[in-house]
Amino acid sequence: MAGSSPEREPVAARASAxxxxxxxxxxxLPGYLRALHALxxxxxxxxxxxxxxxxxGVGSAQLRKDLSWLGSYGRRGVGYDVEHLSxxxxxxxxxxxxxxxVIVGIGNLGHALANYSGFADRGFGVxxxxxxxxxxxxTTVAGLVVxxxxxxxxxVAATDASIGLIATPAAAAQEVCDALVExxxxxxxxxxxxxxxxxxxxDVRAVDVASELQILAFHDHRRATGA
Amino acid sequence: MAGSSPEREPVAARASAxxxxxxxxxxxLPGYLRALHALxxxxxxxxxxxxxxxxxGVGSAQLRKDLSWLGSYGRRGVGYDVEHLSxxxxxxxxxxxxxxxVIVGIGNLGHALANYSGFADRGFGVxxxxxxxxxxxxTTVAGLVVxxxxxxxxxVAATDASIGLIATPAAAAQEVCDALVExxxxxxxxxxxxxxxxxxxxDVRAVDVASELQILAFHDHRRATGA
Numbered sequence: 401m402a403g404s405s406p407e408r409e410p411v412a413a414r415a416s417a418x419x420x421x422x423x424x425x426x427x428x429l430p431g432y433l434r435a436l437h438a439l440x441x442x443x444x445x446x447x448x449x450x451x452x453x454x455x456x457g458v459g460s461a462q463l464r465k466d467l468s469w470l471g472s473y474g475r476r477g478v479g480y481d482v483e484h485l486s487x488x489x490x491x492x493x494x495x496x497x498x499x500x501x502v503i504v505g506i507g508n509l510g511h512a513l514a515n516y517s518g519f520a521d522r523g524f525g526v527x528x529x530x531x532x533x534x535x536x537x538x539t540t541v542a543g544l545v546v547x548x549x550x551x552x553x554x555x556v557a558a559t560d561a562s563i564g565l566i567a568t569p570a571a572a573a574q575e576v577c578d579a580l581v582e583x584x585x586x587x588x589x590x591x592x593x594x595x596x597x598x599x600x601x602x603d604v605r606a607v608d609v610a611s612e613l614q615i616l617a618f619h620d621h622r623r624a625t626g627a
Numbered sequence: 628m629a630g631s632s633p634e635r636e637p638v639a640a641r642a643s644a645x646x647x648x649x650x651x652x653x654x655x656l657p658g659y660l661r662a663l664h665a666l667x668x669x670x671x672x673x674x675x676x677x678x679x680x681x682x683x684g685v686g687s688a689q690l691r692k693d694l695s696w697l698g699s700y701g702r703r704g705v706g707y708d709v710e711h712l713s714x715x716x717x718x719x720x721x722x723x724x725x726x727x728x729v730i731v732g733i734g735n736l737g738h739a740l741a742n743y744s745g746f747a748d749r750g751f752g753v754x755x756x757x758x759x760x761x762x763x764x765x766t767t768v769a770g771l772v773v774x775x776x777x778x779x780x781x782x783v784a785a786t787d788a789s790i791g792l793i794a795t796p797a798a799a800a801q802e803v804c805d806a807l808v809e810x811x812x813x814x815x816x817x818x819x820x821x822x823x824x825x826x827x828x829x830d831v832r833a834v835d836v837a838s839e840l841q842i843l844a845f846h847d848h849r850r851a852t853g854a
Contacts, residue, residue, distance in 0.1 A: 621721020
């Protein structure tokens with residue numbers, strides 16, 4: 401919405417967007433936004449690239465380069481205006497409208513995700529819960545009634561959900577993914593430990609907790625063996 | 628264990644490890660292992676780089692390059708032996724010994740993680756649950772009694788845990804992280820939406836679900852605005 405407002409999205413930012421912000425930069429923007437919101441909550445009005453980079457856990461040269469893609473360079477001796485920069489990052493990420501999320505798979509993890517309070521203040525609303533298990537369908541989780549998988553298409557249409565969150569076992573994930581895509585979702589965040597096939601217009605992000613642990617194990621192992 | 632066995636860790640692999648496997652390659656190894664285990668479960672004995680790459684969701688040139696760091700090149704016209712390659716990846720990641728994990732923060736997410744059945748067959752055992760809330764301490768989750776934060780050091784020492792999993796709110800995460808580091812943990816997987824400071828000998832992996840959604844929002848936004 402504000403994406404079309406010239407005050408919030410200056411010409412330089414639009415030009416950058418057209419050139420295409422690199423995916424690695426996009427992946428770091430949520431971290432900057434998180435740090436900016438924390439600064440704002442502390443009443444901080446302006447911040448330096450060093451402070452912001454430190455809070456976000458990146459180098460300050462990296463931060464300055466990333467923010468230059470948004471047409472944001474800070475001011476020498478003054479730094480970045482926290483509120484203005486927050487708006488710029490939000491506009492770049494498209495967070496000026498709330499995006500609606502449907503969760504499929506209401507087991508332990510789906511339950512936890514449905515109840516996660518951190519979505520709302522970061523631009524997302526959970527609008528639908530779906531499960532294949534008749535014992536789970538009809539129960540109320542986080543204020544929403546869990547509905548059967550064959551209603552997925554109707555739920556996505558009725559709620560205008562654009563993002564699907566897959567919290568099913570690995571064996572069911574591709575089928576659920578296909579159903580989400582067919583229902584019209586264009587972004588999928590999956591927690592199932594398998595890779596998913598989607599058409600080119602759909603984006604997938606994957607979180608595999610055991611894979612993250614295995615990456616940590618590698619470092620521990622290297623240390624232990626003195627490699 | 629098998630890490631010191633010459634059969635399972637050939638000279639070439641050890642040489643590669645000494646040269647240092649690039650972090651991006653390390654991050655892809657768990658995906659290859661996941662795909663290899665799925666193939667083995669289907670009774671597949673040998674696989675091509677094309678098939679394995681497809682299953683893992685990467686390009687086959689990328690796969691071959693990554694596996695060459697393990698000293699594994701496949702055989703022309705035969706491909707890779709599924710079982711042997713699985714072992715090589717497991718040795719490289721240090722998964723030949725089970726690693727012990729302590730979870731701090733037994734709210735909705737900590738609860739779901741404690742109950743996650745996917746850890747055990749991927750090399751990890753949850754050996755301790757810790758929470759700061761007196762109402763949660765003493766309850767049993769996934770067969771373990773939740774213990775208070777001030778027992779963390781004793782739990783890590785008694786269980787020889789090397790990895791800590793942080794599922795607390797953001798405000799508590801740095802304090803919990805410091806306590807885990809002090810207790811002797813060398814790897815931390817955090818779900819709290821804030822960056823954490825650790826000493827150089829400790830590795831941190833971060834999963835921030837809302838950040839993942841924000842990255843998906845970016846792509847949806849770009850599509851919607853025709854950028």
